[in-house]
Amino acid sequence: MFYFSVIILQKDHGYNFFLLLCLATVVICQYPIENSDDILPYSPPGYVPPMPPTDPPGYDSEMVYKTTPSTGLRAPPVPTWTKESTDQSLGQQVEESNDEVQGSGDVVVGSGRVEESSGEGSGSFEGSADEGSGSGEEFFEGSGAQDDFPEIMHALDGEAAVLGVNCPSDTIFIIDATSSVSSVFKQYITFLEKVIEGLDIQPTVDHVGAIIYSSEKKQRVKIRLGEHKNMGSLMKAVDNLPFFSGITATGQALKFAASHTEGRRENITLNYVVLTDGYSYDIIESGARLLRAVPNSVVYAVTIGEIYLKKEFELISGNPDNVLIGSMSYGTLVKRIKQCEARVKALEHRNEHPNLVRPGEFLSDRFQHRGKVDENVETKPVKEDYVREDKLPVKDCLYDVGIIFDSSGSLEKNFQKQLSLASQLVEQMPIAQNATRVGIVQFAGKTKVRVLVDFVQNKTANDIVTTIEKSPFYSGTTFTNHALIRMAELFRKADREKAKKQLLLFTDGYSAEDTAEGIEALKSQGVVVYTVGISTDKSAGLNMRELHGMATTPEHYYDSSDFFELLKHFPALQYC
Known part of the structure; x- marks a missing residue:
């Protein structure tokens, strides 16, 4: 434009020159020369251009906070238009609050939750904030959400228990x-x-x-x-x-x-x-x-x-x-x-589900049991060493077993039956001084109490069976209590640490004296007393009251016809 003005100046002097000069001045003033470095020569050092306006469409100056932002780490006040909402998706009515809140700490705004590093406050918030006392800084105050959390978790645990998810x-x-x-x-x-x-x-x-x-x-x-x-x-x-x-x-x-x-x-x-x-x-x-x-x-x-x-x-x-x-x-x-049933179903093979947060994984109630669902989860069989039944050394079967024969006149016909049953018991037991030991007493009258085998005698099972088979029949009055006291003395003299004590008493239950003293002497040493009723017919001719009373419990009484069941309660080679 400047050159154009010069050309006209050469053709015409006077009026044209004045007109074009004015036009050039207007153009230059309207379009100033641009700075190639984009630096305004009149800007002071450290000058930062102002930020462009951030107000949304429909901005109303009456709704702007009247506070002055303060320096520091705290975020500036949030414009009120961000709070003005009719959205009730959380099921809570947003209300304005005029309460003043004192305290200090960081404020995190989002999803209706507020957390503070210090100060006073709690979980949910109320809609607006007024100027705090002194500082003019605003933050939200909440209540209720944190207090409800334990109750919510307790309810969830209860539901899981009902459903059996955590077994x-x-x-x-x-x-x-x-x-x-x-x-x-x-x-x-x-x-x-x-x-x-x-x-x-x-x-x-x-x-x-x-x-x-x-x-x-x-x-x-x-x-x-x-x-x-x-x-x-x-x-x-x-x-x-x-x-x-x-x-x-x-x-x-x-x-x-x-x-x-x-x-x-x-x-x-x-x-x-x-x-x-x-x-x-x-x-x-x-x-x-x-x-x-x-x-x-x-x-x-x-x-x-x-x-x-x-x-x-x-x-x-x-x-x-x-x-x-x-x-x-x-x-x-x-x-x-x-x-449990819920866990069995959870361990069944299943395909990946699109709604799973971590597809293909099942997390049990205990973290260490986590496993891939698509894998076959099974319990490993227990090692044979822990479940097989071994025959333990004979020395581990520490028993002292006493046997008392009734050879009084009332049992003359069944005396041999006693000997036969006692022999069966001895033959099944691991007889040895460091295993099961046997003591045998035979009785009839007061002066007819004999020790056939003592616990401390080192006899084999065959030796003991031979002694039993050769036992003579005495006849006479039934003095059971004397035999019990004599057996209690044998147990006391031969006492072994950790050895279990058992007594097998063959009789019909008709003692001529009270047996309480002898039974008490045995039971005080921890001796378990089994009584065996000897008769021709089951429960015939037996004093059941005395037989039950002498036994450790009534269930420790057996009839001779049930002797096979009784043997199961005594040590045996196949179990020791």
């Missing part, structure tokens, strides 16, 4: 605390603790109880089912479980446990875990039947020591698969306890 269980341990297991009682406690570590002790998941027992009338509920709601409290109670000592009355303990199920929950399997060595001095069949008859229950029999009678464990559990042997079997027991 809740009720487990009662029945623990032998008698003299025969004194050396392994601490191992019983350790075993119990290992099982508990594998469970999830919570009010809505796994509950544990414990019964300690020894003799016929000594069973105690030491930990009530569900009494302890957390692992720490339960472990402390387990550490304080007492040791009773005394003879082993497992049968009575099973009956006691069957009638003490307080605290069990409906629709949850009750697991009984019997910890013993399998050598009970009473009859376990009836107690085991009562225990297995408890509705929705499973019975496990566990042994830890090296000396055990597996046949008795099978009688207790009613299922050989529920007999667990060895201190390392606690893992198998935990798997059995935690097996």
Whole structure:
């Protein structure tokens, strides 16, 4: 444009020159020369151009906060138009609040939640904020959400328990605390603790109880089912479980446990875990039947020591698969306890589901059990070393077995029958000084009490059988109490540590004297007394009251026709 003005200037002087000069001035003023470096020469050092306007369409200056942003780390006030909303998706009415909130800390705004590093406040918020006292800074105050969280989680746990997702269980341990297991009682406690570590002790998941027992009338509920709601409290109670000592009355303990199920929950399997060595001095069949008859229950029999009678464990559990042997079997027991219908279904093969957050993975209630769903999850079989039945060395069958023959006149016809039955018993036992020892007393009148075999005599089984077969018949009055006192003396003189004591008494029950003194002398030493009624016909010509009274319990009485069943309660080579 400047050059154009010059050309016209050459053609025309005067008026044209003045007109074009004015036009050029207007153009130059309207379009100033651009700065090639994009730097305004009039800008002071450190000058930052103002930010472009951020107000949304429909901006109204009346709705703008009248506060001045403060310096520091806190975010500037949020424009009020961000709060003005009719969205009720959260089901809460947003209201303005005029409360002043004092405190300091960072404020995080989003999804209706506020968190503060310090100060006062709680979970949910109220709509608007006024100027705080002094500083003119605003933040939200909330209430309610955090307080409800434990209740929500408790409700979810309860629902999971009802659905069976976390396999809740009720487990009662029945623990032998008698003299025969004194050396392994601490191992019983350790075993119990290992099982508990594998469970999830919570009010809505796994509950544990414990019964300690020894003799016929000594069973105690030491930990009530569900009494302890957390692992720490339960472990402390387990550490304080007492040791009773005394003879082993497992049968009575099973009956006691069957009638003490307080605290069990409906629709949850009750697991009984019997910890013993399998050598009970009473009859376990009836107690085991009562225990297995408890509705929705499973019975496990566990042994830890090296000396055990597996046949008795099978009688207790009613299922050989529920007999667990060895201190390392606690893992198998935990798997059995935690097996439930919901978990079985969860372990079934399934395809990836598009709605899964992490497709193809199943997470159980315990993190360490996590496994891929598409894999076949199965329990590894227990090593043979822990479940096979070995014949233990004979030296481990420590028994002192006494036998008393009644050779009074009332049993003349059945005397040989006594000798035959006693010989059968001796032949089945592992006779040795470091295993099972035998003492035999024969009696009739007051002066006719003879010791045929002493416990300390080193005789073989054949020697003892020969002595029995050669025993003469005495005849005379029945002085049973004298024979009992003499046998008690033999037990006392031959006392062996950890040896179990049993007595087999053959008689018809018609003693000429009271037998209370002799029986008490035997029972005070822990001797378990079995009585065998000898008669031609079953229960004919027998004094059942005396036979039951002399036996440790009425169930320790057997008729001679049931002698085969009685033999199962004495040591045998195939079990030792």
